[in-house]
């Protein structure tokens with residue numbers, strides 16, 4: 182067999198040249214750019230199957246991006262593809278209700294304890310946007326408290342100290358968002374209850390909601406410290422604010438019943454995305470029936486969407502969640518992630534590279550640091566960015582695809598079998614050696 186082309190390769194490079202001419206930065210979402218890892222052409226993808234994605238130059242990669250989270254079953258899962266193909270043959274969109282929307286709503290309400298009623302939208306951003314409008318409309322208050330390094334999509338009011346691409350590219354607040362729109366946004370420190378208590382002490386009766394990623398996944402992977410989510414719940418209860426979990430990333434990934442089940446803390450409102458659409462553009466907002474009926478047409482808070490509840494998205498979501506529901510997907514993933522994490526730690530040690538791995542359910546993150554635990558944003562920011570960049574490129578060269586940023590969580594799927602893990606660890610051995618060489 183011939184050696185693979187240099188990665189990404191000449192076809193990706195040519196597509197990138199064309200893309201840059203017609204699209205800002207050549208990408209349709211900044212999280213895909215390689216600007217945070219030294220620039221250059223990203224791999225342009227041709228197809229994906231199971232644990233692997235294949236680029237246009239014929240390179241295969243074991244994939245830990247998983248479309249930034251949705252692909253927990255692995256790419257091109259046969260049941261999901263079949264459901265979408267069958268539905269596509271019936272017509273794409275109707276602007277009138279379908280049984281598929283009912284079926285997915287019933288599945289979500291059945292799987293997630295805090296959700297009795299759900300509204301489908303088209304992305305995680307829309308879910309977050311709807312969640313805060315709902316919270317404001319329901320409480321009659323305006324202020325939203327969020328956390329530095331958390332990301333809730335590109336919602337104007339939440340695009341302050343945001344994680345993900347904004348963090349990777351050093352954009353703390355976005356031009357185009359008027360100051361007046363963020364005057365009601367309060368920013369606290371993730372995993373620091375005192376910072377939240379201070380905000381409540383100053384603005385207690387003005388805060389409509391606390392918006393939090395229950396596991397912070399847009400500043401690498403930072404699980405909540407003991408008592409943090411419980412403390413948020415108590416502060417919200419004491420002050421009449423709603424607790425909103427942004428489970429766009431963690432929903433159905435950290436646990437089959439979402440992070441709220443894993444940590445045993447019940448939010449008032451949940452934003453969903455990614456896995457709920459099985460790889461199609463779907464988001465959802467869920468809560469108690471009483472809170473949800475604040476939305477039009479039962480209530481006065483307006484929210485709408487031409488393509489909301491899209492039949493293809495609903496079909497993919499149903500085919501995905503119905504496989505997750507019994508717990509078998511997570512049960513299959515756990516020992517694989519155990520093997521991956523212990524294998525990575527052992528190889529980093531062998532090469533003398535300081536590494537800490539953090540995980541929650543089927544997501545994880547690598548921190549190039551001496552610290553044994555990373556819980557705060559400033560500790561994430563203090564990790565060795567140069568080491569990450571070297572590691573990222575060496576992994577890519579050895580056929581493993583990671584997100585091109587030290588601030589993105591990594592995602593494993595049911596399709597990551599022993600062979601994929603072995604391949605990843607072999608690549609990591611070479612990559613840690615490259616990091617150690619400096």
Ligand SMILES: Cc1ncc(COP(=O)(O)O)c(C=O)c1O
Pocket residue numbers: 304305306307309332333334335394398399427428429430431454455
């Ligand atoms: C926690 C979280 N919330 C919201 C979003 C926004 O979702 P989307 O990109 O689908 O708009 C994302 C990811 O993008 C996310 O990780």
Ligand SMILES: NCC(=O)CCC(=O)O
Pocket residue numbers: 210211212213249250345346398399430589590
């Ligand atoms: N953690 C990053 C994301 O979840 C979103 C990716 C994107 O904005 O393209």
